Amino acid sequence: MQLQWLNDVLVLLEEGNMSRAAARRNITQPAFSRRIRGFEDWLGVTILDRRTNRVEISEALSSNEDEIRALIRRLGELRTKIAQFAPTRTTVEIAAQHAPIFSTFPDMALRARRAFPGLQFRIRAGNLNDCVSMFLRGDTGMLLCYEAERVGPLAFGPDVRRGRWGTDYLIPVIGGALRYTVRDTGDIPADTPAIVYPEDSYFGQVLSRNERAFGTSGFSANPFSVTAFSSGLRELALKGLGVGWLPFSMAHREIESGALISLAHRYGQEPLEVAIYADRRAEMTQTLMTLWAAEGGGQPG
Numbered sequence: 001m002q003l004q005w006l007n008d009v010l011v012l013l014e015e016g017n018m019s020r021a022a023a024r025r026n027i028t029q030p031a032f033s034r035r036i037r038g039f040e041d042w043l044g045v046t047i048l049d050r051r052t053n054r055v056e057i058s059e060a061l062s063s064n065e066d067e068i069r070a071l072i073r074r075l076g077e078l079r080t081k082i083a084q085f086a087p088t089r090t091t092v093e094i095a096a097q098h099a100p101i102f103s104t105f106p107d108m109a110l111r112a113r114r115a116f117p118g119l120q121f122r123i124r125a126g127n128l129n130d131c132v133s134m135f136l137r138g139d140t141g142m143l144l145c146y147e148a149e150r151v152g153p154l155a156f157g158p159d160v161r162r163g164r165w166g167t168d169y170l171i172p173v174i175g176g177a178l179r180y181t182v183r184d185t186g187d188i189p190a191d192t193p194a195i196v197y198p199e200d201s202y203f204g205q206v207l208s209r210n211e212r213a214f215g216t217s218g219f220s221a222n223p224f225s226v227t228a229f230s231s232g233l234r235e236l237a238l239k240g241l242g243v244g245w246l247p248f249s250m251a252h253r254e255i256e257s258g259a260l261i262s263l264a265h266r267y268g269q270e271p272l273e274v275a276i277y278a279d280r281r282a283e284m285t286q287t288l289m290t291l292w293a294a295e296g297g298g299q300p301g
Contacts, residue, residue: 176240
């Protein structure tokens with residue numbers, strides 16, 4: 001099997017047309033067709049229906065487009081690792097939600113580098129579902145995420161070990177000129193603009209389930225912006241564009257300086273755990289789990 005065949009197939013899926021796909025690959029259509037046949041011969045399955053006037057791509061191929069992309073990426077990374085191998089260097093790949101990348105990972109990385117000076121990290125950011133998929137596919141050896149206490153930990157098999165870095169809280173904050181709308185009681189006007197999370201995001205699901213005001217569009221009278229990126233939400237809140245919910249670890253400096261005001265005493269807070277998951281079969285991930293769980297105050301599972 002040749003890597004170029006996978007790239008050919010991916011371009012074909014993107015274009016949905018043999019002529020356009022061949023043009024993107026800078027080869028003639030007959031040559032492109034021969035390469036697709038080579039892939040079919042290796043696969044032992046026909047992926048194109050050539051019996052009609054137009055070529056049709058089989059559903060078996062199109063339904064696995066994400067897996068093909070992941071395989072191409074992993075093969076490319078493997079080639080790079082072999083070509084640039086250094087015996088004293090170890091790289092750990094981590095799938096991580098955007099929020100803990102900003103709020104907790106820098107401290108985790110510093111502690112890991114003190115213990116293992118040659119250690120390198122590759123972070124793959126995404127929403128929780130994407131991160132879980134990357135971890136389960138084996139694209140990464142570790143998963144870093146927030147977990148709401150009311151929801152509980154993710155369910156993985158016995159080959160996955162769970163550790164806890166620490167605890168956090170999801171709190172509502174307000175900044176900019178909107179700070180001056182906060183009343184002595186801690187209330188803010190019901191029509192205050194809100195920077196909300198999508199309801200299908202992890203934080204959105206947590207806030208919506210508990211009917212938290214200003215958390216999602218369904219519980220906000222005036223949603224100004226919808227974003228799943230907590231770091232972007234923080235910047236919008238600092239500019240006074242709306243009230244939004246943030247992990248306390250991402251907002252505590254701004255709260256201490258007065259740039260943001262916490263509304264947790266009036267609108268509540270959501271307890272979070274910073275969870276780490278690792279493949280038990282990888283030695284370095286297990287070593288890091290033990291280090292982080294011990295220093296973070298949690299217990300490895």
